[in-house]
Amino acid sequence: MKTNWYERAVVYQIYPFSFLDNNNDGWGDIEGIISKLDYIKDLGVTAIWFSPLYKSPDYDYGYDIADYRAIDEKFGTMADFDRLLAECHKRDLKVIMDMVLNHTSMEHPWFKKALESPDSPYRDYYIIRKGKQEKGKLLPPTNWASTFTGSAWERIGDSDEFYLHLFCREQPDLNWENPKVREEIIAILKFWLDKGVDGFRFDVFNMFSKVYPFQDDHQKGTFQKGGQYFVDGPRMHEFLKELNEKALSLYDSYTVGESYHPSKENALEYVRRDNHELDSIFNFAHLAADNIADKKFFWKPFNLRQFKDGLFQPQKDNYGLGWNTLVLENHDNPRSVSRFGIDTKNYRYEAATMLATITYLGFGIPYIYMGQEVGLTNCPFDNIEEMKDPVSHFVYDLMTSYGMPKKLAFNFIKYGARDHARVPMAWNDSVNGGFNEGALPWQKVNPNYRQINVEKDLKSDKSIYRYFQKLLKLKKESEAAIYGKLEEYAHDDRQLIAYSRQYEDEGLFILANFSKRPAVYEAPAELVWSGVLLNNYPELENKSGTLKLKPYQAVVLQLAQPTNKK
Ligand code: GLC
DSSP states (O other): OOOOGGGGOOEEEEOGGGSOOTTSSSSOOHHHHHHTHHHHHHHTOOEEEEOOOEEOOOTTTTSSOSEEEEEOTTTOOHHHHHHHHHHHHHTTOEEEEEEOOSBOOTTSHHHHHHHHOTTOGGGGGBOEEEOEEETTEEEOSSOOBOSSSSBSEEEOTTSSEEEEOSSOTTSOBBOTTSHHHHHHHHHHHHHHHHHTOOEEEETTGGGSSOOSSOOOOOOSSOSSTTHHHHSSOTTHHHHHHHHHHHTGGGTTOEEEEEOSSOOHHHHHHHHOGGGOSOSEEEOOGGGGTTEETTEEEEEOOOOHHHHHHHHHHHHHHHTTTSOOEEESOOTTSOOGGGSTTOOHHHHHHHHHHHHHHHHHTSSSEEEEETTGGGTOOOOOOOSGGGOOOHHHHHHHHHHHHTTOOHHHHHHHHHTTOTHHHHSOOOOSSSGGGGSSSSSOOSSOOOGGGGTSOHHHHHHSTTOHHHHHHHHHHHHHHOHHHHHOEEEEEOTTOSSEEEEEEEETTEEEEEEEEOSSSOEEEEOOTTOOEEEEEEESSSOOEEETTEEEEOTTOEEEEEESSOOOOO
């Protein structure tokens, strides 16, 4: 029976590589996670999403799975995982597993068998096509581009065949048209659900279905060559319904899909409650407010209007029909306090708490990425060798191959690199920030760990963690913050962000200054409040409805009566 527990959930994402290395071998591990469950629980979290823990050769750090039913050795054993699950449940923390089902690792036995012989039934588990002969040259079957590298096709040995990979070449795409593949996937979901996990995050799910027959993409100016043929494909809804019918709906499970450039119509269809597909998807449009065309590396000055539109649109679209999620960071994005034009040096506490307030009191499930609760910042990488993400390397190599000087190319990728969020957690000011006891970590440690770490934050008068505790308590206990309708205010203002949430008699008004300059808000007459529920400064300056906000100040007001905003 489905209980919709997710409506009141607050999710904490753990990137296992970098959380805590208990056995001091350089890699984070399950034992390390278990030792910090109380810390996570005390924050006010109700569920944990684990980035992949499965066996993987780590070309894409866990997002290339070689065995969907095994825990990777560096993280621990299946017995360790079972204990982790039990320890989470003991604390009333739900467990959400990452499921990467668009592709496997090239080291998955299915793929190995597929390549072994042209007659192998596993060949049809993947997408393999003959290349095109043009002027005596063998070309890939289509001109599609992979999200991470050049062509989306990789030639198989010296044959005339290619396999499709929409991400790294080490991540061959699965053929979802093959019913056997879907059967295998359903069995994998049930394996984890039977163990007692509470839900899944589906990696790049809206690329499962492709448009057949394959053809070249001649559209200009699209986000990715071929995108129109492999994003939101024609059988997407059918595939999700099948997973639901045969696995998800048989348990009290929750799903969140990581969507990739979905159309507005499809984004709603995926989460519409009466459609029985997914419970929620991630919407990232607001995170593109400081880059060009949602390409993380192409920096542009922060555009607050775009941020607001991206943040609020899905909340308005999904309200009453399905559920929503609220995200600022994850393992694919730089740290939020180090972007959006924020003055991190002077206002890290104010900015981190402001961002959380305006985001998490909206309509949907707050997703917190590990370290965000203490305001961890981007890492000052010195050179490309310090970066581990294959995408950083690909973009760097591409830039330099076009003749861009190395230093320039490095500075270029530094802004949006995924590596920033993937460095070890800073727990305290001991060796390696307390990540382990001194073994060389798999990834550079942010050298600012002596200034910014969990222990220090908890002792500080301006503790971000303690502010998050208050904020999350308010979120979970307020019907308005969970179910309230959202009305936006001050939409055109270039400094302010403001909205109300109202549910029956209860109303909240969230107001913030998203800049380092003081800001003034003339509260409209209909806005009558009875108290300040939360404030990241000691005071709120108010002269007869004219509110003066300090740099990055955020406040939550309790509305005395519902506003009548049309
Ligand atoms: C998703 C993951 C990302 C991964 C990619 C390919 O975007 O979040 O980390 O590299 O899918 O699996």
